[in-house]
């Protein structure tokens with residue numbers, strides 16, 4: 001991960017351990033994936049056993065974990081790091 005934006009020089013790591021908070025976002029995304037797949041499986045395939053659902057969900061959560069990891073950090077960064085138009089313009093003129 002980059003330390004700062006190459007264009008506007010916004011600091012992507014404001015403090016050590018900043019992205020630990022992203023695990024709450026990751027948890028929320030995991031719940032969304034879980035509920036969506038579980039509800040979909042029960043809605044469209046009514047005779048799927050509980051163990052089949054658990055296996056499918058476990059495999060999907062493992063396969064989607066790199067995506068959930070990246071998305072949670074992106075969402076968390078967008079909550080707390082804001083684009084500063086003035087800083088951006090100043091830096092772009094210096095280039």
Ligand SMILES: [Zn+2]
Nearest residue numbers: 005007008009
């Ligand atoms: Zn930028």
